[in-house]
Each structure stands twice: as structure tokens, then as C-alpha cells.
Amino acid sequence: MKFKDGYWRMRPGVRGDYATAAHDVTALDGSLRVLAPTREITRRGNTIDGPVLRVDLSSPMPDVIRVRTVHFAGSVPDSPAFAVRDDRPEVKIAVDAGEAALTSGDLTVRVRRDAPWEMTFSAGGRELTRSAGKSLGAVRDPADRHFMIEQLRLSAGELVYGLGERFGPLVRNGQSVDIWNEDGGTSSEMAYKNVPFYLTNRGYGVFVNHPGRVSFEVGSETVSRVQFSAEGHDLEYLIIHGPTPADILRRYTALTGRPALPPAWSFGLWLSTSFTTDYDEATVTSFVDGMAARDLPLSVFHFDCFWMRQFRWCDFAWDPEVFPDPEGMLRRLKERGLRVCLWINPYIGQASELFEEGAAAGHLLRRPDGTVWQDDHWQAGRALVDFTSPAARDWYAGKLRALLDMGVDAFKTDFGERIPTDVVYADGSDPERMHNYYSLIYNQTVHDVLAERRGPGEAVLFARSATVGGQRLPVHWGGDCESTFEAMAESLRGGLSLGLGGFGFWSHDIGGFEGRPDPAVFKRWVAFGLLSSHSRLHGSGSYRVPWLFDEESVEVLRAFTKLKARLMPYLYGAAVQAAAEGLPMMRAMHLEFPGDRACDHLDAQYLLGPDLLVAPVLSADGEVSYYVPAGVWTRLLDGETVTGPGWRSERHGFDSLPLLVRPGAVIATGARDDRPDYDYADGVTLDVYQLGDGATRTVTVPAPDGAPAAVFEVSRQGDRLHARRLNGPPAPWTLRHAGARTTAAPATDHIEITLSVKE
Template sequence: MRFTDGMWHLKEGVRIEWMSNVERLRIEQETVDLLLNKVQRHRGDTLNSPTISAKVTSPSEGIIGVKLVHWAGEIDNGPHYDISSSTGHASVVHDKETNKLTYTSGPLNLAITTSPNELAFTFQDSSSKKLTGHSWRSIGYVADQRSPIYTHDDGMYATKQGYMLSELDLSVSEKIYGLGERFGPLVKNGQTVDIWNEDGGTSSELAYKNIPFYMSSRGYGVFVNHPGKVSLEVQSERTTRVNISVPGEEIEYFVVYGPTPKDVLRRYTALTGQPGLVPTWSYNLWLTTSFTTNYDEETVSGFLDGFEERGIPLGVFHFDCFWMKSYQWCDFKFDEEMFPDAGGYLARLKERGLKISVWINPYVGQASPLFEEGKAKGFFIKRVDGSVWQWDLWQAGMAVVDFTNPAACDWYSSHLKRLMDMGVDSFKTDFAERIPVKGVKYHDNSSPERMHNYYALLYNRIVYNTLSEKAGPTQGLLFARSTAPGGQKYPVHWGGDCESTFEAMAESLRGGLSLSLSGYIFWASDIGGFEGTPPPALYKRWVQFGLLSTHSRLHGSSSFRVPWIYGEDCSAVLRECVKRKILLTPYILQEALRGHRDGTPLMRAMFLEFPEDLNTYAVDTQYMFGPNLLVAPVFDKEEVTFYVPRSDDDRAGKWISWFDHNKTYEPGQWYTETHGFETLPLLIRPASVTVVNPELKVPEGDALSGIQLLVNGTLRRETTVEIVNPGQTDEVLKMLRVSPADGKVQCEGHSVEIVYVG
């Protein structure tokens, strides 16, 4: 939100009280409390003006938090994000002679100038390099009379909308990333971003997955710990700052130090929640019924027969909306007219070796048999007069389940368990963005405005926990569209409603990379695009991209996504791409486990893997799949341009093509190539060891039989490969150590084939 007209003027109706002075401070163990006020010329300046209380803390090593409060009298009914916190790693020194307070947490320092009228906060690394901070006029309280709550006739008692404003400095050439799944440019500089979940599709500034966390190319990140609407002007209002504002009387942010981008993610996910793991079968190809298509048991069986006849491995079948009767979403019952023997049919699908997923949402239409029960028992969000909040968007007379009510959670969970007893393995947790904020009341009296984004977290949590309780640890799996900070604990998330165009395929990648820079390690897109029917060329190119994503699902709106509809050549492309992904299962499992430990995503923006190469910071049309594989999707029928990064391993060899090991690439160069539909730029990193298994027929097959290690170039250090248990994805079965001297593999009782590819 913008409050200014240039450097010197405020917008009409806006007043900002800037903090410029430390009036007093108190140090108590690892906490610093400061009282901030405006410029103080004489004692009279303490009258008729606000103060802001600042509290400095450190929840963990390398992270420093600042909480700014104007009025402390607000009622706080929550909700609040879960923050992991400990003590014993911070120290405070106040030098009264130099008027400087230094707060240190591991390698991160915060220097606060306490000289009269010279307030400044400077975050530095251990070498005293400035990361960010507050300089002149950057902490303030905004009183805005451009609001319905303001009435001029109230005179001096007129209520103005208040905002807390925190402006953090940017350095020359500094770039900002993240802020959730955003489909515009990967680099966020120059953008206005509102952290407010909306169902806007992938071709707009709106986003399903809003995360108030950004990462800087300067080696730090910032997490705004506020579940309500957070507005960021990223070098768009002040060209030297990120301006952060929230409505209300307080704001809290945490500066998360690196120094590398991976270190920032490691610390951020330790703060907000370690990413969850998923079952190995989820890496299979998923096929859905699509959204508004007509289908029954005969239709579905015909699709499955078609995959078998063409030798295309398929692991998961998903029933989208119309598995339930129209107007009754959700009643959690198969439409008996289309599926007269649903239990028997699911059993027959299981006999084919398939896992089953079904679509759900957190809403109950008035025609649903569950509506009256939910109304009678108080399971829905209510209006302030006690009636059920309803509207006709999406489902007629739709109510919203109130997940702050424990009884409602148990009720909702019981229907999921009933479906799991029938054979359902996973749920697509759709929607949860259109959550009302005005004139509503929650069971636990949570703030409706703060619940708008947070609601998605509650929704996914109850479904994920229900699945995990029944299936076991690491075996729970969602396909979720919306989320909030901490949602990385409840995977997987997909990119929402995209069009069937090359442009939408590219924006989907940007969205996935932005989410991966926000603490999420898994992501998928609707292969072929959701809206419209893809031409064959687009279908094949999206198949290549989608099968080099962590999760791969064929899904559309009004048309099916089975490949032969688009031509048998599409079937051939899909078959080869699925088999390649299955071959990569040991590599995917290894990198997922590492991501679970340290927050590093499998699909990585180039600079995340190569922060030393400045050319990578603006690249958003390619990515690294794990540390070893460069993927450049072809956003065209044939031609693609991509960049091969530099690294410390350049002297150990060259990048090589996955498809032709005689084809090499020089680091630090751009390439433009023409590719048929059998290939794309898929490059293997020099000095790397990539674990694969060509013998696998399904991802969840024997983890130890048939392992190969693909070695490219000369190894510069001992490389460790972890063979992860496909039945329990947090368990390592074998540790393989490859020596840089002789290339030998050290592993007791197990032989491994080494394949030198470069």
C-alpha cells in the first residue's frame, strides 16, 4: 500500500508519524525493549504525538526479530503462526559512550544507533557488511482517513485507519525473490505485492499461496510474522526500500541470515516448520478425470486400458469434482448414478496397482445432506447474528466449515476416514481462498481478517493429519492449491488454474520457483494447462516439463488429458518422460530427504544452486532439478535459449547432455538450440554423482537392486549418496561414498555400478 506522493508529500488524508529517536531502552537477558518517538527538540515534543515500542529478540541462531507496537490495547484473538524458538544464542552490548547498541545472534548483528534524534537500525553480517536496516524515516505509524470508518463529523474523535509501516533498506543491484507462488517476474523488484490469498488463476497479480517471506540476493531473508494482509512495495514506492505495511497497531518481522540462499531457507524452515515428506508412490504419473468433463466407470476404465495398451506407467488416478453429485459439494459420497458400486470400483482400481485420489473442498452446499447437520451442530462459520454465513458463489447456499471448532474438525475428519476405508489414498484440497472477513464470527473468536490467509493452513492441516494418522508417518499426501506460512509441513501444492498456452507454462514455472524460494520443496502444475485444450506441440512440451517436476499430474478443465487424444506421438513422448522420471526415483528420494532436513527445494531457481554466478539471478525460464540436473523447458515448438552457469567445479569437466553424452557445454555461456519432441536441454553438472535405477518399473520398487551412479567429470571431493527407503522416505538404507581419487564406491555388502558419462 502506498502512502506517499514522491519523497516529500503524503497522499491526501494520510498522516505518518515517523520515529526518529530512542527515548529509553531496557535490556533483559536476550531481549531489548526500546521506546521510540519523533524528533525531540525539547520536552514539549513528548506531548500530543505517538510512540512506538520496539522489542528485539532472537528465536534462533542467525535470526533477529523486531516487533513494533503503537497501541498495545488491542484484543488479540489470533490466530498466530507457529514459530520455533529457543534461547542461549544471543548477546547484547550497549556502549553508552558511542550511543550504539549491538545485538548479536550467531553471524548476524543488529546495530541500533541510540544517539538523540539519530535512530537507525543496521543489520550486518560478521564482517560488518550491511544487509538491510532502517535509515531516515523508515519506522512509522500511519493514520489514514481515506477509510469508511472515518467520519469527519466526529471531529477530534474521528477514527482513522491505522497502519504499522516498516521500511527496510535495499542496496545497489539487490534483488528480491519469493513471497509465495507468484506468477509474474521471478525478480520482485518494482512490484506491489499484497499477501492475501485469492482465487485469481495464474495470469494475474493475485495468488493462491501468499507467503510474507522474501529472500534477498544480498544473503538474507525477511519473514513478516503477521497472518493478516501484508502489503509490500518492493522498490516500487521508495526505490531504495521494501516498504512493508499492515493494518492495525503492531508488526513483527524476522531478518534471517544466510550467507548463502540455501542457508537462508534452512534457517527460515527451521523457524516456521520443516517441509514434510511424501510417499514414494506420489512421484508416479497422476491422471485425473479433469474438471467439468462427463465421466463414469466405463470412461475411467477405458482411459486406464489405454495407458496399459500403450505401455505408459500410471500410478495414481484422481477423481475431480463430479465424483460427487452436483450441488452437493461436499457430501463425500460418490454419485450413485455414475458410480453405483463405488466401493467395488475402487477395489478394482486397486487391483490394477493404482492409488486413488479424490477432490474435496472445505465448503458444504445447501443441497448437501451434511448441511443441516453442520448447521445444527455449529460446524460452519457464522454471521455475527449467529446465522450460518452463506453465499451462492461456487455452490448454491454454500457454507464454510469452521476449523477453529474441534468438533467440526472431528466431523470433517470422520468423512475423510470413511473414504480412506473405501480405498482413497489422497485428497486434493482445493479452494480455501474465498474466506469471508466482514460480519463473520469464528468458534474460537479468531480475528476474521487474520483468519483469511490462515484458514488454508487449518484446512490442509486437518486433512494431512487425518491421512498421516491412518497411513503412517511420511505417507500422508495432499494436492493443495492454497497455503500460508508453515504450509510446507503439509505437502504437496500445485499451481492452480493455468491456460493451455506456452505463456501459461512459463508463468507456471515462475510461480513454482517463487514458491520454492518461500520454504516449499514440492510443487506441480496442470500438465497441458487447465483452461482450454492444448495443441499437440504444447501438450508434449508441458509433458517434458511436468515429468521433470517433483509431482506430475495430467489435468484439465473441460477436456481430458489422455495423450492419444492429441496424437499417438504424444503417447510416445509421455511414455519416455514417465520412464525417465521413474529411473530418477533414487535421486528424487535423496533430494527430498535433504529438502526435508534443510528446506532446499527439488526445483531450484538457478541462483539458489549457483549464488556465485551473478548471471543466474535474473534467469526464470530454466531451473535445477536437484543439484545435478539443469532443465530448460522448451516454451516453443522447437527453439529454446538457456544459460549454463559457472561454479567451482568448472575445472572438473563440462556440462553434458543427458541424451547425448558426447554433447558438451561450456560454463558461463548462453546456448540456443532446436529440439525435437524426443529431447530438451537436460544437462548433467560437472563433478557430480547422480544416483539412478534403470531397473525400476515403478518408483516404489526395490531400492537397492539395479542402482547406478552417473559420474560426470573428475570428482573434486568425496561424494556421499544416500539410498532412501521407498517404503519409509525418512529412512536411509545405504550410504555410498564415492572417492575422488580412484572413483571407488565404499559400501559394505553392496555392489554398485558406476557409469562414467563425461
């Protein structure tokens, strides 16, 4: 939200009261309290009739500093609030006549005691950012609404990333961003997943700890500052020191939560009925039979909306006209080795039997006059479950328990964005603060019941809406997009941006959602989709089975589905890292190469895990340009090498795309290509790429439950390549390098290769 008319003046009817100095500073137990008048105090009379801001400085964990500013303390709502870790680490506090300072780890905040106001954040003797000169304050707009505001300096060349799932350019500079969940597709400034957290290439991140609407002006009102504001009388933000982008994400997710590890089977191919298509058990069976007959490995079958009766979403009851024997159908699908996912949402249509049941029990969200909140969007007379009520959560979960007991394995938790504010919540939560937060308690309710019935390691969602903390409840997908190359690029940008907010696992509708994709779009999207953390074929009004496009689509889907299955030892290792450290599986290039300025703006390529560079082909003719960082990279699909740094332009067939292995990587590949969940250590191959003389790499091959199954150490000395199994079962394994190959017997713990050509 913009408040100024240019740089010097406020907009008509807007009044701003900004901190002028740290007039009074008190050192408390592990914190500093600053009283900051909004006008200069030159005599005692200036202390009368004017706002004074209270600024509290503290640290919830090392290298993180919390700033909380309050105007009217009695007007601050207390719910809902994000769960933020607070370890109360040891800090250093110094107060003298000139300044007050608080240090946590390597991060220090300094507040100047005299005018003008200046609060500076630094680490390692280097300033990161500062609040100075009409930055921190309280603002009233022409409608007499009260906002708290802060502006932090942007240095020359400083770039901003994050703020949730955003489909425009990856770098946020020059953008206005409202943190407000909306069902807006992938082609606008709206987003399903809004996260008030950003990080910059200057070694720090900023988390605005406010669950409601936060407006960011990223160099868009004052071009040398990031401004953020929220309606109300308090504003809390946390400065998170890196220095690397990966370090910032590790600390941010340590504060707000890291992803649960999804089950290994969820990384296989998901096939959907699609949205408005006609289908019944015969249709489902024909799809499953068609995939099997064409040797297309399938892991999950998803039933979208019309598994339930029309007008009654959600009543959690199978439509008896098209699914007369749901228990039998589920049993038959399970006998074929498939998992089953069902579409749900938090709405209750008026025609559903559950409407009266929920209304009578008080489980539905109400208006201030006590009536049930309803409208006719989506489902006629729909109501909304009030997840702030424990009884309502248990009621909703009970409906899901019955489906899980029937044989369902996962839920697609659609919607959760269009949440009204003219309502009263059961727990008294502020409706504006609840708008985004609703997505968290909705998805948490579903994830909890899955973990309860299936076990924590088996719980997986396919969720569309999210906010801070939502990363704990994977998986998320990118929402409704067109079936075009442009929409494919939009989806990728959204996923990379979301990953920079700590979301480790992300997917999208292969082929796009709206419309029927051209075969070229479908085939290019297949390659991209199978080189994403999760892979789903889904559409709106048309089926997404590949043989409906052309026979080449079948071949392309087979090749990339099997490739992903073989890569699962490596990919699941990256998934374990995402759960342990908060680093996304699909990583923006800047995240891995922060010192390479050529990577700063790249948003059409990414790293899948730490060592695979993927550049999706966004054209029918196969033309693609991508950037290669320094070193000798190896093309995974044909073994050719590519030397960076530099840009490359290539043409690829539908069965190919730029897929490069990082220099020095050891990629663990599995012995099976027919499913994603198998014993990764049994018959594993360690492929060594451009490992430097004297270098050593440790490779952990995970089990399907995420625990270490086998650990190997690979090293090179001159023309000798050594690999040793440090632990793990006595299973056969292979070491491979540039065509040289040896296979170990089951009892062998050491392999040595003589390289024929020195690198």
C-alpha cells in the same frame, strides 16, 4: 499499499508518525526494549501528546533477529498466529550512550540512541540492511484505518525474491505485492499461496510474522527500500542471516516448519478424470486400460469434482448414477496397483444433506448476526466449514475417514482462498488475520486424518491454497492456468517463487487447465511435468490422456515417465533433503549459483535437485535458449558435453529438452522404469560426471520410506575411478563413467575403473 505522494509528501488525508530516535533503551533478559518517540525530544514538554512506538529486539534462534513494534498494545489481536520456533539462544547485548546492540550468532542489530532514527543489521562486518529516516512508524489513512509500517534499505544491485507463489518475473523489484490469498488463476498479480517472506542477494531474508494482509512495496514506492505494512497496531518481522540463499531457507524453514516427506508412490504419474468432463467407472477403466496397453506407467488415479452429485459439493458421497459400486471400483483399481485421490473442498452446498447437519451442530462459519454465512458462488447456497472449532474439524475429518476406510489414499484439497471477512469464528479469531491462515488449518485437518489412517509417511495432499507453515503439508500445485506456452512459463515462475518460500514439493496441470492444449503444447508440457517434483495430467473441459492428442504424445509421455522412474533414487534423495533442510526440489538458479550474476533473473530454467539443470522448451518449433554456469556439463539424454559459463540456443524434438548434469555429480539411477516406488538400492547405477582429480562424493541411496538404504563413496585419483559401498545390502550395483562400465557381483563392495581418456 502506497502512502506517499512522491518521496517528500504523504498522500492527501494520510498521516504518518515515524520513529525519530531510540530515546529510552532497556536491556531485558535476552532482549532489548526501545521506546521510540515519533517526534524529536528536546525538552520535557515534547514527551506529551504524541505517539511513542515500543520496539522489542530479540532472537528466536542463532543468526535470526526479531523486531516487534507496537503502538497500542491493548489493540493487538492474539489469534490466529503462525507457529514460529523460539529457542531463546544466548545473545550478546551492549548498551552505551551512543547505541544499543544485540548479537545473535553472526548477526547484529544496532540502534542509534540519538536522532535521527537508525537501526542497522550487519553480519561479518558487512551491513545487510537498515531502517532509517521515516521508515518505522504508524500511519493513518483517510478512512482513519491504522497501519504499522517499516521500510528496509535496498542497496545498489540488491535483488528481492520470494513472497510466495507469484507468476510474474522472479525478481520482485519494482512490484507491489499484497499477501492475500485469491482464486485468480496464473495470469494476474493474485496468488493462491501468499507468504510474507522474502530473501535478497545480499545475504539475508525478511519474514513478516503477520497472518493477515501484508502489503509490500518492493522498490515501488521508495525505489531504494522495501516497504511492508499491515493494518493494526503491531508489526513483527525477523531478519534471517544466510549468507547463502540456501542457508537463509534452512533457517527460515527451521523457524516455520519443513515439509513432510511425501510417499514414494506419489512421485509417479497421476491421471485425472478432469473437471467438467463426463465420466463413470467405464470411462475410468478405459483410461486405465489405455495407459496399460500403451506401456504408460501410472501410479495414481484422481477423481475430480463430479465423483459427487452436482449441487452437493461437498457431501463426500459418491454419485450413485455413475458410480453405483464405489467400494468395488476402488478395490479393482487397487488390484491394478493404483492409488486413488479424491477432490474435496471446504464448502458445503445447501442441497447437501451435510448442510443442515453442520448448521445444527455449529460447524459452519457464521455472520455477526448469528446466521450461517452463505453465498451462491461455486455451489448454490454454499457454506464454509469453521475449522477453528475442534468439533467441526473432527466432524469434517470423520467424513474423510469413511472414504479412507473405503480405500482412498489421498485428497486434492482444492480452494481455501475465497475466505470472507464479514464473519465470526468459533474461537474468536480475527477474520482479517484468518483469511490467509484458513488455508493452513484446512489443509492441516486433512493431512492429519491421512497421517492418522495411513501413517505419517503415507500422508499426501494435492493442495492449491497455502500460507506460512503450509510447506509442512505437501504437495501443492500451481492452480488454474491456460493451455498455452505462456501459461506454462507462468506456472514455472510461480513454482520457482514458491520454492523460495520453503515449499519443497510442487506440481502443475500438465497441458494446462483451461481449454484443450495444442498437441505441441501438450508434449512440451509433458517433458516439463515429468521433470517436476510431482506430475499430474489434468484439465478442465477435456480429457488429458495422450492418445487423444496424437500418437507421438504417447511416445513422449512413455519416455519421460520411465525416465522419472529410473531417476527416482536421485529424485527421492532430493526429496529427503527437502524434508530435512527445507530446500525445494525445483530450485531457482539463483538459489544454487548465488555468485553468478547471470543467474539472478533466470526464471525459465531450474535445477531439479542439486545436480540436474532443466530448461523446458516453451515453443512449438523446439527453439530454446538457456544459460549454462561455469564448468563442463553433460547432457543426460545423449551424453554430449556443454561448457559454461555462457548462453546456448538449441532446437529440440518433442522427445528432448536441455537436461544437463552438473560437473562433479554422481547420479544414482534405478533398475526399474515401471513404477516410482521400488528398492532403489537393488541394481542401482552410479553415473559419474566430470568428477575432478582428487574429488570425493558420498552418495546416499534412500529407501522408499526415506531412510538410507545404501551409502557409497566415489572418488577419483588420476585416471582411476574408485567406488566403495560403505553400507547397505549385498545387492548388485554398477559404476559408470563416459562409456567405461563394470558391474559388481552381489558381494562386491568396491569397484574400480580405469578411465580411457583423462578429463
